[in-house]
Amino acid sequence: MNRITLMSLVSALAACSSSNKPTAEEYDDTAEAIGGAVVTGGGGGDVASMADSVSISLGAMPLGLAVMATGQVGGNRLGIDYTYTATCKDAAGAVLAKCDRTTDRAQIDVAWSGNLDTSNLDAAVSRDGSLTITGLQSDTATISGDSSFSFDTTLQSIFHQGVTSSFAFDASATYNAIVVSTQDRQVVGGSAAFSVTAHRKVTGTTGHDVDKAFEVDATIAFNADHSASVVLDGTEHFTLNVTTGSVKRAD
Numbered sequence: 001m002n003r004i005t006l007m008s009l010v011s012a013l014a015a016c017s018s019s020n021k022p023t024a025e026e027y028d029d030t031a032e033a034i035g036g037a038v039v040t041g042g043g044g045g046d047v048a049s050m051a052d053s054v055s056i057s058l059g060a061m062p063l064g065l066a067v068m069a070t071g072q073v074g075g076n077r078l079g080i081d082y083t084y085t086a087t088c089k090d091a092a093g094a095v096l097a098k099c100d101r102t103t104d105r106a107q108i109d110v111a112w113s114g115n116l117d118t119s120n121l122d123a124a125v126s127r128d129g130s131l132t133i134t135g136l137q138s139d140t141a142t143i144s145g146d147s148s149f150s151f152d153t154t155l156q157s158i159f160h161q162g163v164t165s166s167f168a169f170d171a172s173a174t175y176n177a178i179v180v181s182t183q184d185r186q187v188v189g190g191s192a193a194f195s196v197t198a199h200r201k202v203t204g205t206t207g208h209d210v211d212k213a214f215e216v217d218a219t220i221a222f223n224a225d226h227s228a229s230v231v232l233d234g235t236e237h238f239t240l241n242v243t244t245g246s247v248k249r250a251d
Contacts, residue, residue: 022214026200027236029165030216032247034194034230035238037125037151038220039245040116044078046127046147046192047242050178051185053108053131054141056086058182059100080114080125091137106133110147123153131175136182143178143190164202165210171196178222187222187242194218 022030038046052062056073065075065082074083088099088106096103113126129147151169172195179189195217202210221229222242230238230247237250 020212020214022216022233024236026198026212026214027216027232028249029167029200030196030198030218031230031232031236031238033123033151033153033167033169034196034218034220035240035245035247036116036123036153037127037149038192038228039240039242040078040080044080044116045245046173047187048077049082049084049110049112049127049129050131050143050180050187052082052084053086053106053110053133053143054136054180054182054185056084057088057099057103057106057108057133057136057141059098059103076114079116080112082110082112085109102137104135104137106136107131108133123151125152126150129173139182140188141180141182143175143180145175147173147175149173166201168199169196170198186226188224188226189222191219191221194220 036045040048052065055062061067061073064077065073068074072083072085074081076082086099086106086108088096088103090096090102091104099106108131110129110131111127114124116123116125127147127149129145131143131145133141133143135141149171151167151171153167154164174193175190176192177190178187178192180187195215197213197215199213200210216232217234219231220240223229226242228240228242229250230240232238238247239250240247
């Protein structure tokens with residue numbers, strides 16, 4: 001898929017009228033794509049990288065990852081390469097020679113990229129971010145930080161049978177007090193805010209082709225029952241299964 005840069009998307013959006021507000025179908029597909037980036041069934045995406053970050057901070061090696069010659073932790077899962085750079089401190093604020101079970105606070109730089117292939121998504125993804133983790137000596141750690149990512153995907157809509165869309169997303173994300181259990185590494189609270197710029201091309205429709213740029217603000221609120229609420233532009237509501245990555249419109 002040809003990569004559409006953020007600059008070109010911004011230029012395209014500047015020339016667009018208010019008619020480029022996303023349609024209900026585009027909101028559906030955007031929610032599906034965001035869900036695929038945040039949670040990938042089988043152990044990938046943003047939620048997995050948060051769990052990895054907590055494990056690495058406490059000196060535990062996540063499945064499929066290893067310490068590299070550079071001292072970073074990295075590996076490949078589901079076609080995605082992950083790299084983590086960690087600086088850990090104990091409860092007194094002293095920098096540790098290496099992260100271990102005495103870590104109370106950590107700074108983790110996260111990068112992942114590669115090709116994701118699931119039943120509904122065929123995507124090239126790239127993400128870079130920085131996370132601050134506190135409270136690692138308690139039952140729940142708190143993660144704050146930000147990231148930027150690109151997500152180019154061919155998506156077979158789970159909402160609209162027979163419609164295939166090609167998307168290019170550029171997004172920035174802010175993580176607001178994400179709560180992660182230090183025992184089982186599950187995300188049980190907090191929220192994330194996404195500012196998304198998208199370009200969409202559609203095949204499989206009748207009557208006309210679609211070639212459109214638009215913007216979406218998304219918020220994701222994580223719940224203790226391993227679900228999350230996804231809201232697009234304050235009006236479109238979805239639920240996200242934080243274990244499987246499945247998305248559906250809220251009742």
